[in-house]
Amino acid sequence: MSEETQAKAAEASAPAAPQAASGPAQGSGSHANGPRPGGGPGGRGKFFRRKKVCKFCTEKIDAISYRDVRLLQQFVAERGKIVPRRLTGVCTTHQRRLTRAIKQARNIALLPFAARH
Numbered sequence: 001m002s003e004e005t006q007a008k009a010a011e012a013s014a015p016a017a018p019q020a021a022s023g024p025a026q027g028s029g030s031h032a033n034g035p036r037p038g039g040g041p042g043g044r045g046k047f048f049r050r051k052k053v054c055k056f057c058t059e060k061i062d063a064i065s066y067r068d069v070r071l072l073q074q075f076v077a078e079r080g081k082i083v084p085r086r087l088t089g090v091c092t093t094h095q096r097r098l099t100r101a102i103k104q105a106r107n108i109a110l111l112p113f114a115a116r117h
């Protein structure tokens with residue numbers, strides 16, 4: 001008699017496993033990206049990037065002549081584009097003069113507008 005009761009009791013007291021459900025793992029894994037593939041900065045990093053001092057300021061060049069092609073070419077990329085200031089380190093004032101000089105030089109065909117294929 002007592003055996004029966006004990007068996008039933010044991011059955012009832014079996015743990016119902018309350019934590020068995022697969023809870024939603026709240027790990028918002030935001031750190032799983034790691035370094036980006038192929039998103040490197042620079043692109044064509046051919047231009048010098050050190051020495052962030054304006055070349056014209058250091059050399060005390062005040063007026064930039066459009067006829068100074070060799071000078072201008074340092075600030076024109078191979079494709080004929082003007083290299084942005086943050087790459088060359090030229091100050092705003094000189095970059096402006098430089099841009100004007102380059103455009104003038106283009107107009108008289110000293111510099112190419114853009115490279116042709």
Ligand SMILES: [Zn+2]
Pocket residue numbers: 054055056057058090091092093094095
């Ligand atoms: Zn300058």
